[in-house]
Amino acid sequence: MRSSLFLVVGLILAISSPTWTGSVSVKAQAQLPVWSADRLGQGATFSRDGSLLAVGAQPSEFVVVRTSSGDLVRRFRHETNSALNFGFSDDGTRVVSSSQLDASTIVWELSTGRVISRHKGLSGKEQSSYQFNSVCALSANGEWMAMARNRRLDESEPATIEIWSVFSGRKMCVIRESGQSISLLSFSSSGRLLFTDPGLGSSKVWAIPDGRLVVDLRDRYSGATTVMFAADESLLVGPARGAAVEMTDLKSGVVTRIPSPESYSAFAVRADGGVVAFARKDGIDIVDVSTRSIVGSIGAGPAVSSIRTLRFGPGGRLVSHGASGLAMWSLVN
Numbered sequence: 001m002r003s004s005l006f007l008v009v010g011l012i013l014a015i016s017s018p019t020w021t022g023s024v025s026v027k028a029q030a031q032l033p034v035w036s037a038d039r040l041g042q043g044a045t046f047s048r049d050g051s052l053l054a055v056g057a058q059p060s061e062f063v064v065v066r067t068s069s070g071d072l073v074r075r076f077r078h079e080t081n082s083a084l085n086f087g088f089s090d091d092g093t094r095v096v097s098s099s100q101l102d103a104s105t106i107v108w109e110l111s112t113g114r115v116i117s118r119h120k121g122l123s124g125k126e127q128s129s130y131q132f133n134s135v136c137a138l139s140a141n142g143e144w145m146a147m148a149r150n151r152r153l154d155e156s157e158p159a160t161i162e163i164w165s166v167f168s169g170r171k172m173c174v175i176r177e178s179g180q181s182i183s184l185l186s187f188s189s190s191g192r193l194l195f196t197d198p199g200l201g202s203s204k205v206w207a208i209p210d211g212r213l214v215v216d217l218r219d220r221y222s223g224a225t226t227v228m229f230a231a232d233e234s235l236l237v238g239p240a241r242g243a244a245v246e247m248t249d250l251k252s253g254v255v256t257r258i259p260s261p262e263s264y265s266a267f268a269v270r271a272d273g274g275v276v277a278f279a280r281k282d283g284i285d286i287v288d289v290s291t292r293s294i295v296g297s298i299g300a301g302p303a304v305s306s307i308r309t310l311r312f313g314p315g316g317r318l319v320s321h322g323a324s325g326l327a328m329w330s331l332v333n
Contacts, residue, residue, distance in 0.1 A: 019166060028235070043141055044321065045086040050314030053096055053328075054086035055321075062086060064095055064110060067317060067328065072210075074113050080104050080121075087142030087166075096142035096166055103136040103147040105166055135182050139191030142166055144208055146194055148182035161185070163209050173211035178202070188229035189271070193329060195227050195236065205236065205250060215250055231271035239267070245276060247289070261285050261294060268310035268318065275331070277318055279307035282318065286331070298329070 044055040050067060057063045060081045064073040078084055082101035094116060098105040104121035108114065121136075136150040145164045176199055184197040193214065197203045203217040203224075204288040221227050221238035229238045229318065232234050233250070240246040243260040245267055260267070262285075264278040275295070278285045283299025284307070309321040316331040 044309070044311050044313075044319045045088065046311075046313030046317065047088040047092045048090050048141060048314070049092065050317055052088065052092060052095075053313070053319065054088065054097075055319075056084055059083065062097060067313070070328075074110060076108055076113065078104075078106060085136065085138040087138040087140050088091075089142050089167075094142060094167075096138060098136055098138045098145055100136055103145070105138070105145055105164075107142070107166060117167070117169060119164065119166065121147070135185050137185035137187055137194070138166070139187040140189050141191050144172075144187065144191045146185045146187070146208075148177075148185060148196075150181035159192075159198070161210060161211075163194075165204075165209070172209035175206055175211045184224060184227070186227050186229075188233045189231055190233065193229060193233050195221075195229075197222060197224060197227075212266060215253075217248065220246065220248065220255075226267070228269050230269065230273035232273075235273045237267075237273075237276070238267045245269075247273065254288070258289055258292065260287070266307055266310040266320075268312045270312045270316060270331075271314065275312075277310055277312070279310050279320060281306075284310070284318075296331075 028253050044053055046053055052064055052073065053067050054062055054064050057075065060078045061075065063075045065071060076097060077095045078099060080099035080101055081199060082099045085098045085100060087096040093110055095108050096105060097108070097112050099121065102121040105119035107116040109116055129332065135150065137146045143166060145166050147162045147164065148159055148160050149162065149279055158249050159177045160175065161182060162173045163175070164170070165172055177196065178201055182196055184193040188195065192208055194206045195203065198204065202219065203221045204216045205217065207214050224238045230237065236248045236250055237245055240257060243263045245258050247256040247258060260278040262280050264280055265277040268277045274289050276287045276289060278287065283297055284295050286296040287293065288295045294318055307320045311319050313319065317328060318331055319328045
């Protein structure tokens with residue numbers, strides 16, 4: 001049976017500490033530097049080894065911090081005034097920012113802040129034929145960008161999804177969807193799989209970079225605002241009706257329902273698929289997938305109030321963003 005004992009090391013952006021209940025205990029906590037983080041794009045992104053975290057600071061700005069201390073590594077300004085997605089190169093020497101508004105992409109050298117390359121994204125002429133808010137996503141390793149070119153309602157052509165190599169600037173393939181718009185794109189952590197949701201219609205998983213269809217999920221996760229892959233890419237997790245998430249085995253098609261103790265505003269699945277964290281109104285519940293039981297709760301405190309984003313990173317790190325800013329914990333069996 002999976003151990004229900006978690007050791008939590010907290011890096012907390014808050015004036016007062018939250019209350020910890022259940023089998024979760026605090027070993028240490030440290031103050032993170034304060035910055036504005038109102039717009040996180042698709043959420044905070046960890047480097048491959050978990051030592052760095054990229055997170056939105058203001059519209060068009062983002063910062064990279066060290067997860068061990070919260071120390072600021074560097075602040076960047078993207079050229080488009082919009083929410084951003086982020087990615088790191090596998091070796092952690094480069095960071096990539098991509099605009100959710102026009103899919104413009106910049107590759108930065110982390111040590112100097114120098115711009116290595118740019119991808120312009122949608123031009124003004126292209127925006128006249130496509131919806132201005134075309135959706136884009138960036139793989140966590142910074143290698144691939146997916147850009148959905150959503151057709152306007154008066155256009156008869158279906159939406160297309162372009163897959164670009166960020167570092168070479170090459171267009172790798174074009175995926176043609178059945179509907180006129182795509183509402184969500186989400187990569188697996190390795191960038192080898194891409195989830196697409198047209199909002200109305202069949203959600204799908206594609207192989208990257210060749211654009212081969214892996215599985216048609218029908219209407220499962222249709223209309224979702226967040227889905228996540230397990231690290232080994234065998235599972236896809238997304239919201240379900242009621243206070244729950246569903247885990248879909250992409251090979252067998254078996255679906256497992258994981259209930260939340262109460263209504264939640266955000267969720268995150270640990271890389272191994274063994275733990276799901278649910279953000280409720282005034283705290284976080286950590287649920288063991290195998291037993292469907294709560295193995296720890298974080299509650300009552302500014303750091304866990306009105307959470308909008310939850311993410312697990314490598315090594316069990318859990319990051320949340322809410323009304324009071326950013327908080328980060330490290331969960332260890």
